[in-house]
Amino acid sequence: MSTGFERDRGEFTRGARAIVVYPDLGGSSRDADARLEETAGLAEAIGVTVVGREAFRVRTPRAATLIGAGQVETIATLVRMEDAALVVFDAGLTPIQQRNLETALEAKVIDRTGLILEIFGERAATAEGRLQVELAHLDYQAGRLVRSWTHLERQRGGFGFLGGPGETQIEADRRLIRDRMARLRRELEQVTRTRGLHRGRRQRAPWPVIALVGYTNAGKSTLFNYLTGSDVMAKDLLFATLDPTLRQISLPGIDKAILSDTVGFVSELPTQLVAAFKATLEEVVSADMLIHVRDVAHPDSEAQRADVETVLTEIGVSDTTPRIEAWNKLDLLDDEARAALLAQTERRDDVVAISALTGEGVDRLVATVAGRLTAGHQRYTITLDAADGAGAAWLHQHGEVLDQEIDGERAIYEVRMAPRDYERFLTR
Numbered sequence: 001m002s003t004g005f006e007r008d009r010g011e012f013t014r015g016a017r018a019i020v021v022y023p024d025l026g027g028s029s030r031d032a033d034a035r036l037e038e039t040a041g042l043a044e045a046i047g048v049t050v051v052g053r054e055a056f057r058v059r060t061p062r063a064a065t066l067i068g069a070g071q072v073e074t075i076a077t078l079v080r081m082e083d084a085a086l087v088v089f090d091a092g093l094t095p096i097q098q099r100n101l102e103t104a105l106e107a108k109v110i111d112r113t114g115l116i117l118e119i120f121g122e123r124a125a126t127a128e129g130r131l132q133v134e135l136a137h138l139d140y141q142a143g144r145l146v147r148s149w150t151h152l153e154r155q156r157g158g159f160g161f162l163g164g165p166g167e168t169q170i171e172a173d174r175r176l177i178r179d180r181m182a183r184l185r186r187e188l189e190q191v192t193r194t195r196g197l198h199r200g201r202r203q204r205a206p207w208p209v210i211a212l213v214g215y216t217n218a219g220k221s222t223l224f225n226y227l228t229g230s231d232v233m234a235k236d237l238l239f240a241t242l243d244p245t246l247r248q249i250s251l252p253g254i255d256k257a258i259l260s261d262t263v264g265f266v267s268e269l270p271t272q273l274v275a276a277f278k279a280t281l282e283e284v285v286s287a288d289m290l291i292h293v294r295d296v297a298h299p300d301s302e303a304q305r306a307d308v309e310t311v312l313t314e315i316g317v318s319d320t321t322p323r324i325e326a327w328n329k330l331d332l333l334d335d336e337a338r339a340a341l342l343a344q345t346e347r348r349d350d351v352v353a354i355s356a357l358t359g360e361g362v363d364r365l366v367a368t369v370a371g372r373l374t375a376g377h378q379r380y381t382i383t384l385d386a387a388d389g390a391g392a393a394w395l396h397q398h399g400e401v402l403d404q405e406i407d408g409e410r411a412i413y414e415v416r417m418a419p420r421d422y423e424r425f426l427t428r
């Protein structure tokens with residue numbers, strides 16, 4: 001059934017021409033150009049082509065259009081010149097501002113929340129993620145509907161026309177949204193229950209989960225591809241078919257681990273989106289280790305780091321989850337900045353400088369991650385019946401076999417593994 005309020009992808013046709021606008025309202029320590037660059041990158045993630053960008057300093061935000069009349073005119077000209085169909089505002093817009101801007105610019109307008117919702121929609125890989133995103137979207141639309149209705153009502157009141165056909169229509173629309181949201185919530189409950197079962201099953205498998213997190217554009221996917229495509233790591237098609245963002249890999253001393261790529265983090269994540277974001281990041285919340293990929297060549301690198309940490313806390317990641325920072329894009333730094341950065345990383349064992357593009361430092365990152373994961377591992381001497389193929393396979397799967405020797409009927413293994421696995425082996 002179509003309620004008329006389902007996500008309308010038609011508005012964001014792949015390749016649609018878009019203008020990106022950053023109304024700088026002051027109070028942000030961030031670099032305006034970097035901000036435009038980020039938003040353009042996010043817009044491109046939903047498949048539109050960015051054909052123009054403008055940053056404005058807005059001294060007095062206008063209730064009707066946020067930006068000033070002259071600024072509206074500048075963008076309108078740009079829209080006409082570039083034949084753009086979409087204008088992305090890197091700010092929150094009220095429903096009224098959004099509509100007024102659409103009229104003035106003769107183009108579809110979306111704000112930062114709308115854009116982020118689109119991206120979550122594209123990236124949500126699990127059923128739960130998709131449902132959460134749709135709920136957030138409906139919530140966003142319902143808010144717009146109610147408020148623009150109040151606005152209309154006030155106008156009509158001014159002319160002495162209270163009520164009328166428009167009002168009935170909006171009532172009906174609101175009920176449809178409400179019903180659909182209730183249905184989604186029920187589906188979500190069902191899905192969450194089923195997923196809990198699946199996750200329980202996987203948690204019993206002794207594979208550590210390593211999640212890549214980081215600000216948008218930091219280089220997570222580049223690192224993910226480098227790691228899973230390189231010789232050190234074996235790609236596992238089982239996971240690839242289930243979810244393109246999960247791969248089974250092996251690390252020194254760890255036969256199997258799951259590496260998970262995630263959607264990029266952004267600053268000022270609207271609170272109504274946190275649940276949706278969390279659902280697209282379920283691997284992160286229960287991960288054994290996080291690799292926080294940072295773009296150290298970015299002017300706002302420190303602020304981005306803080307944003308990522310804030311969101312991790314918001315979605316419920318424990319601060320005891322071990323994390324390693326991968327200081328990425330080392331290749332973009334000049335000699336001086338590079339030397340300063342490397343000197344910093346030498347003093348810390350939780351930071352590795354890398355270039356996911358050239359592969360520099362990635363081996364060290366892998367060794368550091370493996371070292372952390374196996375830090376509690378110990379060396380055991382285990383004697384098996386030489387015919388016990390299953391036992392031998394188990395040892396190879398769960399530990400690092402350092403030595404093995406056949407002595408008549410017996411096979412003697414030297415194995416490094418987690419004490420927890422050793423105990424499991426004994427009670428096997």
Ligand SMILES: Nc1nc2c(ncn2[C@@H]2O[C@H](COP(=O)(O)OP(=O)(O)OP(=O)(O)O)[C@@H](O)[C@H]2O)c(=O)[nH]1
Binds near residue numbers: 222262354
């Ligand atoms: N020069 C340089 N560019 C890099 C490096 N790593 C990634 N990039 C570039 O940075 C851009 C973003 O990389 P992605 O891997 O897509 O970043 P991401 O963190 O997955 O981004 P989101 O999907 O937005 O979260 C791409 O153009 C990459 O080619 C690096 O080490 N050096």
